[in-house]
Amino acid sequence: MILNEYCEYIRNPLAEAKARVVVVPPGGSWTTLRRFCQERGYVELRLSDLVREGAWLPMPDEVFGRVRDVMTAQQISGKSLVLLGMPGYLALLANENKRAAIVALREWIDSASGQEAVCFLRSDDDTELILKDVFANPRYRQGKQLLEIDAEKIVSHVTSEEEERIAGRTEVMLVGNDLAPFIPELFDTFQKYLRYTEEHPNDNSIRRIVVASEGRELAGLSAEVRQVVCLRDFARVFFDVEDAELSEDALRWMCEWGKGGSGKTLSETLKTQFFPEGEVSKRVLQVFDGCKRTEREALFWLVKRVASKGSYLEYVTRQEGILVNNFRSAYVAGAAEWIDESLAFAGERRDAIREANVIMSDTDIRQFITRCEGESTSRVAPWLNCGTDTERAELLRRCAVDGLVSNSVKDVYPEAAAYLNSDPVFDNLALEDYFREYRELKMASRVTPEFYVKAQQVVPLNSVQSRDVMVQRYVSDNVCALLVVDAMGAEWLPMLVALARERNIGVDSIGVGEVNLPTTTRFNNIHWPDVARRLQDIKRFDNIAHNGIEAHEKRRAEENLAGALDVIGGEVLPRVADGLMRFERVIVTGDHGSSRLSVLAWQAEPRLARTLSCDFGAEIADWRYRERAAQGLCPPELEETLDGRYWVVRGYNRLPKKGGGQGFELHGGASLEERLVPVVIFSRTGQFMPKTKTGGKRLQIVEKDDFDL
Structure with missing residues (x-):
């Protein structure tokens, strides 16, 4: 019909x-x-x-x-x-x-x-x-x-x-009453549903009916009626969340956010919530650290879905066994499993660790270092790139083991690269050569027999001026301030100039000055009568030389060296910059230097440094100098001060001092690194141009038997 x-x-x-x-x-x-x-x-x-x-x-x-x-x-x-x-x-x-x-x-x-x-x-x-x-x-x-x-x-x-x-079938979904608040759209009761079908009999859209099911399915209903009475099923059906590792608290939290998504998917909603600026890979650890347990679960679920394809973050999250409770450790320490992967991974990991504050990752970084202990420096160094003290100490330890500072270390350790900077800053090639070799040996934590001999035989060139004379030229300059860095020897001059250039701090001139013997503060008080124009002295180098980076606490050599490498950039140049806000110029120098190699020569196997003999009954108060003997001439292994009161050890030998530790470095002696210091004039407008290397000029090599000051 x-x-x-x-x-x-x-x-x-x-x-x-x-x-x-x-x-x-x-x-x-x-x-x-x-x-x-x-x-x-x-x-x-x-x-x-x-x-x-x-x-x-x-x-x-x-x-x-x-x-x-x-x-x-x-x-x-x-x-x-x-x-x-x-x-x-x-x-x-x-x-x-x-x-x-x-x-x-x-x-x-x-x-x-x-x-x-x-x-x-x-x-x-x-x-x-x-x-x-x-x-x-x-x-x-x-x-x-x-x-x-x-x-x-x-x-x-x-x-x-x-x-x-019209020809399709109406899909009906029953949702438990306790889950109704999470439904993103309007929902029906049985009565509302029937009223809708009465008015729209041809509509095959999904109708969601809420019942007070208390977690139980209703009997007698069609198998085609999807009954959602469990939170986990609800999250799967409504928000495409299917993850057995998520707790019910996390699912509930996610569903609450999903409801307010205004037509967006849950992933889009949560990404806007967690990463409003869109930087997922860079900010993932920072956001993770700021989340509570429930939020962390949701964040981890999101990251697994939105991590950029081919990124380090995706690589980590797709590994079997990576869960919310071990994700952070896997991200930082787990890199030991993937050190041969793309170096871009190392950069992505570094950015995320730094963004989250590296202190939060220190424990995991230590685990990474332990797990990679047997790997080569070239493979591991690119991943030690976050700038932490732990990483830097490990890089320096590896330099000591390898006997050299590789480019892979310099690439991730800017202070090490600056310390070893080879731009010419000394007056002559001889000084350049000496201090370049000294710095390389110090970074590698070793001393060669050849350099041991060289350190004992060399004396400063006649052209090297007295530090005091160089400084006194500026005593009456009312727009010039003085900054004295205790125990900063000439070895630090290349780094001082390189970092100043990087920070656009003007340099009028640079030079090297000779300090007084013995090379201790007691004999090198610098005359500067205007206290208002003297910046506060920096004692960090000297403290590290005597006590390490922490007084009364034994630290490994590489930790002490890492601490020393931070002084120029962390203390000296900031104080210079502050001084230039008040003065036209700042003159920076050291009261004396210090020698790491003098300690290494004593620790070497076989030992290179000797203990020098002294007259019977002589009282020796320092490893590096003594009062002159009542009888006899100054031995060739020592150098007599101009006033004749003290004999100072040349090279890396030492005197038979009793008691007391030897420290990380020694000073008081007559090695070039102890007796030569930088004299650098910083200014608001200065621009230093490296000097041309002098060809052929070498350090004076003198024989012990005709030593003559």
């Missing part, structure tokens, strides 16, 4: 009033039929008015009992009825309950004698099969109590896309 034929039949006054089931195909027929019933004054009996339960869905016997009660009341008034909402109700039921509903519908038809009533059903495979079985008696069709509107004879006024949508 086509739609028009049905309408004409019902209009026929000879048509017998009875209850009917009209099976309607998807499309405009629903609207036409409903309008037809409204025009004829049918009373609409809505299932949504009969089903008001929020926690469960009444089964067919109960529902049709309510329908009969309403029909009985309506029969008194003599009105015709149209039953709406049955397709939506049937869509919720399991097949056995759907069959029970169709049976109840048949019983309703059988019992509704003498009253015009109609129930619209939607044609679909399941319903049609059950209808054919339940209404198998031909009398229902012959008596026009079961009518099917022929879809093929209806002129369609909808597009093909709309037809495809």
Whole structure:
């Protein structure tokens, strides 16, 4: 039967009033039929008015009992009825309950004698099969109590896309009441759902029904009705979160954020929350450290999804066994497993560690170092690039083991590269050569027999001026301040100039001056009468030489050396910059230098340094100098001061002092590193140009037997 034929039949006054089931195909027929019933004054009996339960869905016997009660009341008034909402109700039921509903519908038809009533059903495979079985008696069709509107004879006024949508099945989802607050869209009760299907019978969109399920699935419902009664299932269905490692607290927190996502995916919402500036790889550790446990779980879930393809972060998170509780350690210390991977990984890791404050990673960095102890420096050094004291000490330890400072170390340790800077800053090639070799040996924590001999034989060139004379030229300069760095020898001059250039601190001139012997502060008080123009002295070099980086605490040599390498950039130049804010010029010098190699020569295997003999009963108060003996001339291994009061050790030998530790470095002696100091004039406008190397000029090499000052 086509739609028009049905309408004409019902209009026929000879048509017998009875209850009917009209099976309607998807499309405009629903609207036409409903309008037809409204025009004829049918009373609409809505299932949504009969089903008001929020926690469960009444089964067919109960529902049709309510329908009969309403029909009985309506029969008194003599009105015709149209039953709406049955397709939506049937869509919720399991097949056995759907069959029970169709049976109840048949019983309703059988019992509704003498009253015009109609129930619209939607044609679909399941319903049609059950209808054919339940209404198998031909009398229902012959008596026009079961009518099917022929879809093929209806002129369609909808597009093909709309037809495809109309032909689909309505997907219904039940969500537990405790999860309802997390649903991102508006949700239904059973009553609201039925009301919607009554008004929009052709809409196949997802309808979400909330029930107070208390974590239990409702019985009797269709398998196609997805019941979401568990938080983990809810997160998977609504927000695509499927991760067994996430705790329920984390899932709940994520669902709360997902609800407010304003049309965004959960990943997009959380990325905006955690990384508002979009820098995931760089800020991942900083954000991770700032999160509480629940937030960390959500962050880790997010990072696994949004880490850039081919990044170090992606490489770490995709490894088996990496969980939220070991992610941070794996990110920092786990690099030991991947040291041969792209150097870009090392840079990405460095940026993230620095962004998060390197102190937070120190323990993991130490673990990384321990795990890589047997690996070569060339493989490990690129990963020791965060600038921590621990890393720098490890780099220097490796230099000592390797016996050299490789380019891989210089690449990640800017202070080491600056200390070993080879730009010409001395007056002549001889000094350049001596101090370059000295610095290389010091960084490698060794001394060669050849350099041991050289250190004992060399004396300053006659052209090297007295430090005091050089400084006194500026005593009367009212716009010049003095900064004295205790124990800063000429070895630090290349680094001082290199870092000043990097920081755009002006340099008027540089030079090397000779201090007084013995090379201690006691004999090198610098005359500078205007206290207001003297910046506070820096004692760090001297403290490290005597006590290491921590007084009364034994530290490894590489830790002490790392501390010394920080002094120029960390203390000297900042004080110079501060001084230049108040004065036009700042003159920087040392009261004396110190010698690391004099200690290494004593510690060498076999030992290079000797203990010099002294006259019987002589009181020796220092390793490096003594008062002159009452009788005899100064031995060739020693150098006599100009006033004749002291004899000072040349090279790296030592005197038989009793008691006391030897420290990290020694001073007081006559080696070049102890007796030559920088004299650098910094200014607001100065610009130092390196001097041309002097060809052929070498340090004076004197024989012990004709030593002459």
